[in-house]
């Protein structure tokens with residue numbers, strides 16, 4: 216059953232569309248990723264889901280409720296970690312957990328939650344003295360304290376070192392395993408590939424693709440990477456004419472071709488025809504990185520629609 220439904224969502228700032236007709240639904244119990252270039256409209260989309268922004272058009276439902284009209288009810292079932300979160304510097308971890316517990320009619324017991332998030336030794340530490348990873352774990356705890364059915368995590372692991380990031384991934388999986396639906400905004404392909412059941416790729420305010428990570432890779436025009444070092448040079452024209460080859464390049468004397476299974480067969484035929492041996496021939500599946508670049512436009516930041524802020528035209532809008 217879908218716990219989040221977004222249909223025809225539109226939101227503009229100062230007349231410039233940031234979200235331009237977005238549709239997706241999130242099934243209960245899944246980790247759903249929102250991926251996209253800078254300025255694509257990801258945060259605006261999730262802020263409409265959280266009821267922090269009022270959509271210009273379209274409908275958003277969380278467990279059948281309107282995040283703006285039924286804001287109070289939605290805050291009881293949706294926990295949010297915002298992209299840029301801060302707490303008072305002098306607040307201790309224990310005080311923050313107690314304070315947030317007081318916001319909810321039926322908060323979960325924060326002590327086991329703090330234990331699960333590895334914060335029990337930090338309960339007396341002031342917010343300002345926590346490391347980046349500890350702050351992130353505290354924000355996850357605060358987003359879970361109301362016992363939500365859905366949690367929205369916006370760029371949760373940005374700024375964390377690789378170990379802290381991996382620890383956080385395990386936490387997100389544990390949250391999902393405890394029955395909470397996760398809506399995850401991320402820039403990290405590895406994170407999306409590893410964690411998400413499904414991903415919506417948002418580009419210029421629209422959903423460019425929505426699929427499982429492997430489905431996104433398979434639907435990209437370059438789902439296979441072929442690389443080898445030829446024993447004799449091969450003609451550029453013949454390489455460029457390979458069927459379904461999305462790109463042909465060289466890296467340190469190795470030929471690297473992005474294509475499909477058809478391209479692999481054509482490379483083998485080409486090598487046999489010229490009696491060229493392929494040293495260290497590797498055929499690998501493209502990564503989500505390759506699929507992402509293929510599915511999104513690369514000139515996002517230069518557009519007047521959903522690129523970087525244009526202060527003169529788009530007046531900053533405060534969240535509701």
Ligand SMILES: Nc1ncnc2c1ncn2[C@@H]1O[C@H](COP(=O)(O)OP(=O)(O)OP(=O)(O)O)[C@@H](O)[C@H]1O
Pocket residue numbers: 228229233251252253254255256257258259260520521522523524525529530531532533
């Ligand atoms: N409060 C605001 N006032 C005016 N324009 C805004 C505001 N918030 C976002 N925008 C603009 O809307 C567009 C989409 O921004 P949004 O933050 O939703 O993108 P994003 O995909 O989350 O980006 P990033 O990955 O960089 O965080 C951008 O062009 C941004 O400059």
